[in-house]
Amino acid sequence: MAITTYTSGEQVEVYRFSIPATVLIPLAAVFLQAWLPLRIHFFSVFDLPLLVVIGFATARRSPLAGLVTGGLIGILQDALTHQPIGLYGISKTVVGFGASSLGIKLDVENAGARFLLTIFFYVVHEVVYFMIARGLVGLHMAWSWPHEFLSGIANALLGVFVFLLLDRVKQRT
Amino acid sequence: MDVLGRYRNLIVLVGVLFAQVLGLAVQVKRTTDSEPTRLIRIWAVGAVTPLERMLVWVQTSTGNVWHNYFYLRGVRAENRSLKAQIERMSLEQVRISQDADQARRLQALLAFKEQFISQTKAAQVIGSSGSEQSRSLYIDKGENDGIKPDMAVITADGIVGKVLHAYPSTSLVLLINDQSSGVGAILEKSRLQGILKGTSAGEVTLEKVMSDETVPPGEMVLTSGGDGIFPKGLLVGRVTKVGAGSDLFLNIRVRPAADLSRLEEVLVVTKIDERQAQPEQTGAARAVDILAERLPSVPPKPPENGEKGATPESVPPTTPGSDAKPKAMPPQASGGSAAPTAVNATKLAPAAGTAPMPPSGKPPVPKANASGGDAVRVFPKKVSPEPVPPAVAPKPQAPVQDSPQ
Numbered sequence: 001m002a003i004t005t006y007t008s009g010e011q012v013e014v015y016r017f018s019i020p021a022t023v024l025i026p027l028a029a030v031f032l033q034a035w036l037p038l039r040i041h042f043f044s045v046f047d048l049p050l051l052v053v054i055g056f057a058t059a060r061r062s063p064l065a066g067l068v069t070g071g072l073i074g075i076l077q078d079a080l081t082h083q084p085i086g087l088y089g090i091s092k093t094v095v096g097f098g099a100s101s102l103g104i105k106l107d108v109e110n111a112g113a114r115f116l117l118t119i120f121f122y123v124v125h126e127v128v129y130f131m132i133a134r135g136l137v138g139l140h141m142a143w144s145w146p147h148e149f150l151s152g153i154a155n156a157l158l159g160v161f162v163f164l165l166l167d168r169v170k171q172r173t
Numbered sequence: 174m175d176v177l178g179r180y181r182n183l184i185v186l187v188g189v190l191f192a193q194v195l196g197l198a199v200q201v202k203r204t205t206d207s208e209p210t211r212l213i214r215i216w217a218v219g220a221v222t223p224l225e226r227m228l229v230w231v232q233t234s235t236g237n238v239w240h241n242y243f244y245l246r247g248v249r250a251e252n253r254s255l256k257a258q259i260e261r262m263s264l265e266q267v268r269i270s271q272d273a274d275q276a277r278r279l280q281a282l283l284a285f286k287e288q289f290i291s292q293t294k295a296a297q298v299i300g301s302s303g304s305e306q307s308r309s310l311y312i313d314k315g316e317n318d319g320i321k322p323d324m325a326v327i328t329a330d331g332i333v334g335k336v337l338h339a340y341p342s343t344s345l346v347l348l349i350n351d352q353s354s355g356v357g358a359i360l361e362k363s364r365l366q367g368i369l370k371g372t373s374a375g376e377v378t379l380e381k382v383m384s385d386e387t388v389p390p391g392e393m394v395l396t397s398g399g400d401g402i403f404p405k406g407l408l409v410g411r412v413t414k415v416g417a418g419s420d421l422f423l424n425i426r427v428r429p430a431a432d433l434s435r436l437e438e439v440l441v442v443t444k445i446d447e448r449q450a451q452p453e454q455t456g457a458a459r460a461v462d463i464l465a466e467r468l469p470s471v472p473p474k475p476p477e478n479g480e481k482g483a484t485p486e487s488v489p490p491t492t493p494g495s496d497a498k499p500k501a502m503p504p505q506a507s508g509g510s511a512a513p514t515a516v517n518a519t520k521l522a523p524a525a526g527t528a529p530m531p532p533s534g535k536p537p538v539p540k541a542n543a544s545g546g547d548a549v550r551v552f553p554k555k556v557s558p559e560p561v562p563p564a565v566a567p568k569p570q571a572p573v574q575d576s577p578q
Contacts, residue, residue, distance in 0.1 A: 027221070030221060030303070031221050031225065033303035034221060034301055034302065034303035034311070035224075035228065035301075035303075037301050037303060038300065038310075038436075044301075044304075044305050045305075064181075064182055064185055067185065067186050071193065075213065077303065077304070079210070079216070079217030080214075080217055080218065080303060080304075080311075081302040081306070082302065082307050082337050082347055082351075082353070083306060084197050084201055084210070085210045085214075086193040086197035086200070088304075090190055090197070093186070093193065094186075097182070097186050132197070133306065136194065136201065137197065137201055139306070139352065139353075139373075140352055140372075142373050142374065
């Protein structure tokens with residue numbers, strides 16, 4: 001039976017992903033995030049796993065699924081760094097929960113909405129990461145609004161294409 | 174129950190966040206004692222690095238086939254250029270080895286212990302952490318290849334970082350521009366010591382140099398060996414900017430010699446030996462010999478117009494009419510040792526009434542004149558018409574290069 005939610009009386013579709021896609025797409029995103037910056041140096045500006053978290057969360061529209069997906073992808077990303085595990089995990093948990101919650105209320109099927117949503121959640125992700133890194137782990141990080149905003153725009157541009165790719169593998173429930 | 178059902182998502186979110194914060198706190202607390210997250214890291218690395226290895230292998234193989242079999246343009250010209258370079262470097266090596274001999278003798282006298290890299294392992298960079306907050310790399314060698322944490326990672330250009338975690342077949346290398354890295358460093362000329370640290374922006378700074386010191390931009394920064402990881406004397410980079418820092422210290426910006434963003438292959442220093450410096454010589458070195466070599470020597474008197482072809486050895490004793498016999502020279506500390514290159518002794522003219530220095534560069538042993546006169550310096554007279562190299566080895570001139578055709 002299809003799970004449907006309603007926003008102002010308008011029906012919102014909920015999608016699911018196959019198990020191979022659920023496992024392989026986040027793995028591929030983390031892999032590319034670790035491999036591409038060695039070849040394409042500016043790629044470290046992007047956060048491909050974050051885009052996948054937002055894409056999955058907005059398609060599934062389930063806060064629980066969103067936070068679990070975000071948490072697991074974040075922990076996987078953390079495990080490849082030398083920082084304590086949980087920095088990306090917490091940030092992406094929050095983003096996954098927020099994106100899926102917002103996905104219930106908004107229409108996120110068009111490119112413009114996705115673009116703005118990605119900028120917003122990129123900044124949220126960075127703010128949460130910054131707060132935990134400074135407050136809990138004690139890292140010395142500098143915050144720069146212009147840098148974060150420009151990175152957010154770059155990620156949003158890439159995100160539009162990533163979401164189009166995710167649209168091809170998502171399945172209607 | 175109704176409230177729980179209504180706020181179920183929020184409660185799960187808080188629970189998941191709480192668990193992760195708790196896990197973070199445990200890791201931060203136990204960061205120096207043990208590694209509680211090792212299993213998770215091994216799984217993650219095991220899931221990602223095989224793909225990276227495969228891609229790097231494909232890339233390298235394709236590149237090798239192209240460069241070794243198809244794209245050989247310019248190889249002949251490059252070969253000629255390299256041969257000329259080898260000739261130049263061979264000459265340079267002679268001078269450097271003489272300096273090194275002298276340094277070893279001095280170190281032996283002062284009971285210095287020298288460190289040298291005795292074993293390295295070449296490794297290929299296969300991936301990165303993928304985060305701007307964690308400047309680290311993955312290499313394709315791990316515990317199975319003898320890699321252990323805290324081993325130095327270098328390139329021919331300069332130091333790169335140190336091994337942070339060693340997994341069975343891969344290792345995580347912390348780069349020197351990460352904010353959690355620290356390297357003992359020393360400025361080449363001023364010999365000021367400091368700590369090399371990375372910043373959150375990925376830059377490298379030299380800290381703990383007092384603000385009343387003068388550090389010119391362009392000065393080279395070397396490892397000091399004080400961190401116990403990097404051997405002393407490895408190139409780190411150059412000073413690019415010096416400014417007033419916080420407290421009493423300078424803010425010195427350093428540009429790493431190794432290009433940390435374009436690393437493909439690195440060397441892991443798997444063994445550093447420390448041994449007492451031993452001069453390469455047969456006889457015992459005496460302090461007087463060492464000091465004598467440190468002093469500028471007097472070169473042979475240039476031949477005058479009427480004495481063309483006269484070698485320094487053919488110069489007669491300074492006392493006219495003296496029939497002093499040549500005295501055997503004392504054993505050499507080592508053959509062909511050179512005085513410090515900073516002193517250009519070849520330009521010094523011998524003082525009046527003194528004999529030129531012997532070819533070894535050592536002061537001769539005074540000997541009483543056979544005729545009962547004042548003590549004079551005499552040298553063994555060499556029959557060979559071949560000129561003997563002067564005490565101070567002249568700096569090798571670059572050979573004339575063949576113009577590439």
